[in-house]
Amino acid sequence: MKNNFVKAIALLSCSLCSPMQQGQTVAKNETLAMYLAPRSSTGCVGDKGLIVDVLIVNEGANEQSLDVGKYYAVLGFSTISNGTADDSGSGGMSIIPDRIGGPPASRMVMLKPHEAYKTELSIPLSDPFFGHAGLYTAMPSITIGSVKRAASARQGLIFELRACK
Amino acid sequence: MQPEFIYDCTPRFVYWCGLWASRSSGKERDTESGNDYFGARYYASNMGRFMSPDWAAQAQPVPYAKMDNPQSLNLYSYVLNNPLSGVDADGHVVDQKPTVYVYYTVSGADANEALSNANNHFTGADGGHYAGMTTPSFNVQWMDSPSLTKDGGMSTVTRTITSDTVTLTNTVQLPQWTGGTPEQQAAFDKGVAQLKAHEDSHVGDNRAAADTLDKSLPGTKGTGTAPTTPAADAAAKADLKTNVGAKNAAAAADMANRGAARDAATDHGKKQP
Numbered sequence: 001m002k003n004n005f006v007k008a009i010a011l012l013s014c015s016l017c018s019p020m021q022q023g024q025t026v027a028k029n030e031t032l033a034m035y036l037a038p039r040s041s042t043g044c045v046g047d048k049g050l051i052v053d054v055l056i057v058n059e060g061a062n063e064q065s066l067d068v069g070k071y072y073a074v075l076g077f078s079t080i081s082n083g084t085a086d087d088s089g090s091g092g093m094s095i096i097p098d099r100i101g102g103p104p105a106s107r108m109v110m111l112k113p114h115e116a117y118k119t120e121l122s123i124p125l126s127d128p129f130f131g132h133a134g135l136y137t138a139m140p141s142i143t144i145g146s147v148k149r150a151a152s153a154r155q156g157l158i159f160e161l162r163a164c165k
Numbered sequence: 166m167q168p169e170f171i172y173d174c175t176p177r178f179v180y181w182c183g184l185w186a187s188r189s190s191g192k193e194r195d196t197e198s199g200n201d202y203f204g205a206r207y208y209a210s211n212m213g214r215f216m217s218p219d220w221a222a223q224a225q226p227v228p229y230a231k232m233d234n235p236q237s238l239n240l241y242s243y244v245l246n247n248p249l250s251g252v253d254a255d256g257h258v259v260d261q262k263p264t265v266y267v268y269y270t271v272s273g274a275d276a277n278e279a280l281s282n283a284n285n286h287f288t289g290a291d292g293g294h295y296a297g298m299t300t301p302s303f304n305v306q307w308m309d310s311p312s313l314t315k316d317g318g319m320s321t322v323t324r325t326i327t328s329d330t331v332t333l334t335n336t337v338q339l340p341q342w343t344g345g346t347p348e349q350q351a352a353f354d355k356g357v358a359q360l361k362a363h364e365d366s367h368v369g370d371n372r373a374a375a376d377t378l379d380k381s382l383p384g385t386k387g388t389g390t391a392p393t394t395p396a397a398d399a400a401a402k403a404d405l406k407t408n409v410g411a412k413n414a415a416a417a418a419d420m421a422n423r424g425a426a427r428d429a430a431t432d433h434g435k436k437q438p
Contacts, residue, residue, distance in 0.1 A: 072428065073291035076421035078414035092417030093302035096367050096424035097295035098433040099284050100356050104293065122290050129302060139418040140290065141425040151421035153414035 031060025032111070032147050036121070036140070038157055043125065044164035045133055052121040052140075052157060056147055058111035066117060067145035069107035073121055074141045076151045080158065082134025093129045119144070125161070133163040259375045262334040264368055266361075268341040276345055276352035283340035283357075297360045298338040301371035301420055305409060306330045307382060311401070313394060320394040322401040326409075329382040333375040337364045363427075363434025370423040378416035385409060 037053040058064045078092045109117055123138050130136065137156035142149045269286060273279030283296040307329040314321045339361055342353050385408050389400025430436075 071291045071293065072425065073289060074421045074425040074428070075290050076414075076417035076419075078410065078417045080410060091302065091304035092413045092420075093300060094371070094417055094420040094424060095290065096299045096301075096421070096428070097287055097289040097293070098297040098299070098360060098363060098367075098428065099294070100280050100296045100360050100433070101284065102435065103432055120292065122288075122292065124290060127300065127302075137414055139414065139421055141418075141421040142291070143425065143429065151418035151425075153411060153418045156414060156418070 031058055031062070032064055032066060032145075033057045033059050034142065034144070034147050034149050036149075036157060038159065041158065042160045042162060045131065045161050046165070047125050047161070049125050050123040050138075050159055052123060052138075054119050054121050054142065054144070055116045056111070056118075056144055057116040058113055061113050063113070064111045066109050066111055066147070067106050068109050068117060068119065069104050070143065070145050071104075071119060072143045074151070075123065076139040076141070076156075077129060078137045078139070078153065078156065079129075080135035080137055082132035082136075082161075091129075093127065095124065095127075117144075123157075123159070130161060133161050135160050258330065259372060259379050260330050260332045261372055261375070262332065264365070265334065265336045267336060267338045269338060271340045271342050273342060273345075276342070276349040276356070279340070279342040279345070279353050280356050283342075286340060287338070296340055297364050298336075299364045299367040299371070299424070300336045300338075301333060301368070301375075302336075303331055303333045303375055303378070303413075303416065305378070305382065305413060306332070307385075307409065309387075309405060311398065313397070315394075318392055319390055320392070320397040321388065321390040322394065322397040324387045324398075324401045324405045326382050326385045326405070329379060331375050331379040331382075333372060335368045335371055337361070337368065339364065359434055363431065366427060366431075366434070367424055370427060371420050374416050374419040374423060377419065378412055381412055382409065385412065 033056070035055040035057065037055065039051045039053060043050050056066055056068075074094065074096050076092065076094045111117060121140055121142065135158060137153070137158050139151035139153060139156040140149070141151040271279050271282040271286065273282050280296070285294045287295040287298055289295050307326045309324040309326045311322055311324045313323075339357055341357070343350070345353065385405065387401045387403070387405025387408055389397045389402070389404055391397040391400055
């Protein structure tokens, strides 16, 4: 039941993705798979951000441990189209955060077969890069414990910002 | 499939490029390639005419081009107001702007507390707390050369990027703190200096990704086929933009991956890679 729920979310997320991505796992470490499920594909210019659910699913037959304290995300963005696109072309940007000092503390969770760990990714929209209504692609590079997902232009999360006000 | 006419523009030396009908003799065709692309006929801005008098005598503007308004050709989408400012002689130069360092102020009774507060300044996309942030952004300007063929009642326009400029700007946000003893100040500054050096390494990575993008753009094509030449050209422009956009997306992803890899390898600069 839970597995079906996860698959449903994964498929739901893929309504925002290219056909290549539909139904596919975006990252795997042995039997741990990562899925991204945007809660919404639209927002307004000026919004603080969009939330993406991040799911780590144990698709194997054995229990797996996962260090969820080690969660790090770097984002890449690209413009698909916006009000300035005809004249200025599409550009891109990234957000790379850093800390001073050691890594965050470990926090282990155990995932039984077909269990999923869920956390969030917040796509910040405060940068002037998102100052125009249009279509954008977010390409996160995510590490949770030993599960890594590299940013991919082909598997980016497409979202629309509208001029709501 | 014979081209009815040609148009071309010059990326390096001219203000205008023209869309001209060719002579049917085919003398101006690129017989080597046998395709529909003809050699450039440069329009010397300082001379006010095309450099080939024979062409100038024979040229005819195509219907949708306004030769008295070269901007209508939309071949220099990004340098219309000052074409030469966007010219990239070899198409492989990233215009990297100086890194913008933005300092925010943290409080703290001593250096350790100030550094701890700095580590809580930013909330990342993952909900974690961070002290520094590097944000690269880039834009692309390009010049493309169009070519046209007609087959039956259909026009096919292909636009090919001949040169480009990738403009890259890196913004680095860092903490600052004052008020401690000289020793405490030195301890804080040491931590920030290490962070700054690490952020600068991200800047270098971003430059490498931008270089890759820059080198990948020349030769990028957009093609459109339609019953009319203007419609085919519009489709070619849209296709070209799509293809450039895909390369931009790949570059942004490249920056993200390079950043994540460096942070993982160095623990955000604490370790040597």
